[in-house]
Amino acid sequence: MNILVTGGMGYIGSHTCVELLQAGHTPIILDNLYNSNLAVLDNIAEITGKTPVFVQGDIRCRETLDGLFAQHKIDAVIHFAALKAVAESVQKPLEYYDCNVTGTLVLLQAMQAAGCNTLVFSSSATVYGSENQVPFCEDMPVGTATNPYGSTKIMMERILQDMAVANPDWKISLLRYFNPVGAHPSGKLGEDPNGIPNNLMPIICRVAQGKMEELLITGNDYDTPDGTGVRDYIHVVDLALGHLKALDKVVQTPGCSIHNLGTGKGLSVLELVQAFEKASGITLPRRFAPRRPGDIAESYANVDRAARELGWQAKHSSAEEICQDVWRFLTKSNKR
Ligand code: NAD
Ligand code: UDP
Numbered sequence: 001m002n003i004l005v006t007g008g009m010g011y012i013g014s015h016t017c018v019e020l021l022q023a024g025h026t027p028i029i030l031d032n033l034y035n036s037n038l039a040v041l042d043n044i045a046e047i048t049g050k051t052p053v054f055v056q057g058d059i060r061c062r063e064t065l066d067g068l069f070a071q072h073k074i075d076a077v078i079h080f081a082a083l084k085a086v087a088e089s090v091q092k093p094l095e096y097y098d099c100n101v102t103g104t105l106v107l108l109q110a111m112q113a114a115g116c117n118t119l120v121f122s123s124s125a126t127v128y129g130s131e132n133q134v135p136f137c138e139d140m141p142v143g144t145a146t147n148p149y150g151s152t153k154i155m156m157e158r159i160l161q162d163m164a165v166a167n168p169d170w171k172i173s174l175l176r177y178f179n180p181v182g183a184h185p186s187g188k189l190g191e192d193p194n195g196i197p198n199n200l201m202p203i204i205c206r207v208a209q210g211k212m213e214e215l216l217i218t219g220n221d222y223d224t225p226d227g228t229g230v231r232d233y234i235h236v237v238d239l240a241l242g243h244l245k246a247l248d249k250v251v252q253t254p255g256c257s258i259h260n261l262g263t264g265k266g267l268s269v270l271e272l273v274q275a276f277e278k279a280s281g282i283t284l285p286r287r288f289a290p291r292r293p294g295d296i297a298e299s300y301a302n303v304d305r306a307a308r309e310l311g312w313q314a315k316h317s318s319a320e321e322i323c324q325d326v327w328r329f330l331t332k333s334n335k336r
Contacts, residue, residue, distance in 0.1 A: 002026045002072050003247070004116075006059050006107065007080030008052070009036035011191045012122065012180055014044060015240040016078060018189065021048040023244055028053045028072050030064070031081065035194050043188040059103040062110055069114035076118035076251065078243060079107060082152070085198050086126075086294075089149035100152035101159075108163060117170040120246050123157055125178045125232070125262070125299055126150040134266070135302040138176070138258045146294035157258075164256035173250040178232035178262030178301050180239050182322040187332030190325075191236075200231075200269060205330055208282050215284050217269050219291035224298060230266035232300035235316040235325070238263075245312040262301030263314040275319035280327045 003020060007013045008029030014036070017027045021044070029041075029052050045051040053072070057064035059081045068074070082100045083089065089096040104121075111117065127150065128136040129143015145151040160172050181201040183190030197203050206212040220227040242261040250257065277283055306312050316322075 001075040002028060004028050004030060004068060004074045004077045006030050009033060009040045010080055012236060012239055013080040014040050014189050015184060015236045016243045017044055017052055018047050019240040019244055021050050021052065028068065030055050030057055030059065030068060032056060032058045047184065047186050047188055060106050062106050065107060065110035069110060069116060074116050076247060077111060077116065078120045080122045084149060086147050086149045087198055089147050093148040096148045096152055101155055104156050104159065118251055120173045120175060120243055120250060121160055123174045123176045124153045125176050127154050127157060127176060130296045134298045134300050136260065137302040138260055138305050161256050168254055171250045171254050172256040173246045174256065174258045175242065175246055176258065176260050177239060178234050180236050181233045182235035182237065183325045183329035184237065185325055187328040190329030201326065204276050204284065205326065207284050208280055215286040216289035217286055218289050219295060220288045222297035224268055226268050226270050228269035229295060230268050230298040232262040232265065233267050233272065233317065233322060234262050234314055235322050238314040238316050242312050245310040249310050259306045259310060260301040260303055261306060262303055263317045264301055264303040266298055266300040267319055272319060276323045279323035
């Protein structure tokens with residue numbers, strides 16, 4: 001299939017493009033390079049032996065989108081492009097609503113005009129909010145967002161569900177990612193955010209690289225086995241493979257479906273730090289700090305629906321494999 005991949009130069013998008021190419025699909029990447037760089041294209045090509053079509057442009061530009069749909073016979077869209085930094089979204093709500101919500105609306109309008117009605121959308125476990133109990137299940141009501149980033153995901157899910165009701169021939173897959181981590185086993189692709197990272201794994205990497213002085217473990221008084229926050233860390237290659245399974249399913253399933261992509265198991269901050277130290281041989285300077293505002297104690301998925309309906313489950317997401325792959329990416333790509 002010809003797949004328009006918005007945000008395909010980013011962390012999850014680039015890994016998904018590799019899996020799409022290796023499965024014989026044709027990704028067409030649209031990315032404005034706000035949080036990625038051109039070298040990713042070479043790295044995708046080195047891994048797969050194929051260079052995908054890449055257009056540098058913005059999802060909010062209708063002209064660019066119309067041009068892409070006119071030029072390529074696009075069978076489906078995987079929509080990754082978004083701004084995703086939680087803390088930044090509190091400072092810059094307008095930018096976040098504009099990029100994420102307006103961008104999605106423009107994309108949907110262009111899809112409708114072009115007669116393309118199959119979409120896989122990057123949602124997030126953040127939509128469960130703090131009201132639900134773990135493990136989070138797809139049929140739970142969505143929670144209340146504690147920041148504009150989370151609000152954009154809740155809004156976009158709602159918009160897409162409304163689209164599917166109004167247009168029964170649309171086929172939409174909402175994928176709720178838990179905590180994506182890890183890197184391609186080749187060491188050629190991984191998470192390399194522009195600017196100051198917010199998430200635990202990129203911060204661990206910066207500390208290991210000596211680019212940040214120490215890791216602040218934000219909260220050690222949660223009601224969890226060791227007091228630190230628990231999350232469901234999913235290897236980015238597992239996540240990428242989940243998109244292929246979702247794509248296979250969505251093309252034959254009108255309506256809007258929702259699937260969690262996680263491992264079903266929680267890992268604490270300390271457990272992840274220890275696994276990273278073992279894989280890298282580096283002792284990370286760290287200390288305990290107060291909880292981050294808006295954080296919940298635990299987040300992990302119920303993954304039964306993805307297993308049952310998509311035939312997908314995480315296979316590469318042990319803490320050991322995740323940290324070994326991240327370490328290989330840091331060392332091999334000379335990012336140390
Ligand atoms: P990323 O920032 O690495 O990738 C996003 C890509 O989209 C970047 O290459 C960026 O340049 C591009 N982009 C941003 N705005 C754009 C625009 N207006 N037009 C064109 N391109 C644009 O992020 P990621 O981690 O790969 O996340 C991909 C998707 O998954 C996002 O929608 C994100 O919200 C969602 N998600 C990510 C996580 C996570 O922790 N990484 C968790 C849950 C959901
Ligand atoms: N965390 C931490 N120090 C940091 C960043 C995050 O201890 O500098 C903790 C955070 O409190 C949470 C876990 O790591 O328990 C995962 O945080 P992340 O931001 O990666 O994911 P999210 O909280 O959005 O699921």
